[in-house]
Amino acid sequence: MRRGVKRWAAPLGVNALLVLGAALTMAPLVWMVSASVMPTGEASSFPPGFIPSRITFEHYRDLFQRLSLGRAFGSSLLLASSVTFCSVILNSMAGYAFAKLRFPGRDRLFRVLLLGMVIPVQIAMLPLFLLMRSLGLVNTYLGVILPSAAGIFGIFLVRQFARSIPDELLDAARVDGASEWLIYRRLVLPLLKPVLVTLGVFMFLGTWNDFLWPLVVLTDDTKYTLPVALANLVGEHAQDTELMMAGSVLTVLPVLLLFLAMQRAYIEGITAGGLKE
Template sequence: MKRKLAAPFVNGLLLAAAVITLFPLFWMTSTSLMVPGEASTFPPPLFPSRATFANYRELFAHAGLGRYLANSVLVATVATIVSLVFNVSAGYAFAKLRFAGRERIFKLLLGALVIPGQVAMVPLFLLLKHLGLVNTYGGVIVPAMASIFGIFLVRQYALSIPNELLEAARIDGASEFRIFRLIVVPVLKPIIVTLAVFTLLGTWNDFMWPLIVLTDKDLYTLPVALATLSREHVQDDEMMMAGSVVTILPVLLVFLSLQRYYIQGLMGGSVKG
């Protein structure tokens, strides 16, 4: 008797939770297709009476959304590629190559994980101002070019590479860079994809730092532009929803197509240890 009721109970709760988590995203999409003013009626409509892409056209034609989208793509792509190169090579070296002070430097990095990144922001702003990087794409990208978390993630994975594999290649006379390129990178591929997704989503969604370092509207990334637009267009709910769709859709698609790597990275990184 009790068993019979338990299964519908568990699945019913799951269904309710899924409806709650997905509803705002569904409503965003639905509202973005409404004609201006339609969302500001009572009761709030669930579906547009007549679906239209006018809000999207307006955003791209007059609010410069295309420009912000291009900025976001550029910043997130460059930051992801550069940080992958730096973090993967460093993570591998911390796991498999010997150099003086390796353990001590790694311990220092691990300890610094508790320092929130925002502590650095004020002096970082002054430093970048000094370097002429404030209000440039570089100002957004440069601090994201390496991360302690990324190095840590790669190192944990690289520890499992058998030493014999590397030694054999060394005996064959391969240089360290050749070994890295031809043996290590293919073995590390799953964690590289994981880190790529993490970094891409992180830089795409980042808000506070781009807000601080970018003052010129033409350089805004999507989140900064959206926040500014939403303060200017408090009443234009339909248009703001269209802007939200444009901002969220790319990351959601990346996540859905690569979620296996993302979720495994999250689970693997936490349970080890």
């Protein structure tokens, strides 16, 4: 009798806890989506509910027509794509060099770089702003892109992966007379593709979600990224719950969809990069 109970109690318990955890995790996001299509005022009524009395897209229309969040969407898209492109190129070059090219002082240089990984970017931010100011890059997209165009983490990720490329392969290409650039372009880049996909997704999400640096460097609201525009919106429209939720959906949805589409590459990248060393 007791054995019989135990046989179904344990799986039920484990799975019930998982369902509870998933429900708690999803609740704020589900409510965000649901509140964004509620008629004005409904999300601020008692008792709070999940289900809209009728579905309306007026808040989304408001965001695009009246509050020009479409422009912020464009800024975010442009910046995230640019940073992704630059960082994939620059980090793959440097990571490959650290992994496969022999030059004096290589390992020492790499160790110095690794030390930098524990330093938060905030520490550099004030002088970085002054530097951008003297370069005339304040309130430009370039001012956002440049500091992220290459990064220690990206180089580290590529290097870890590139180490598995056999030296014989590269040497054979050299014997055949291929230039180092051609080897990188035609041989190494295709082999690095899995890690570059991971890095690309990582950088896109990171740039899309970034807040502090765009907030500092983009001073003009026509250039704001979505998070900066959204934070700005809180100041004036905090009472318009449904409108704020529509803005949040607009900000979160693209990265959430990207993650769902690419989650295998993304998660494998995290576990591989994180646990190897």
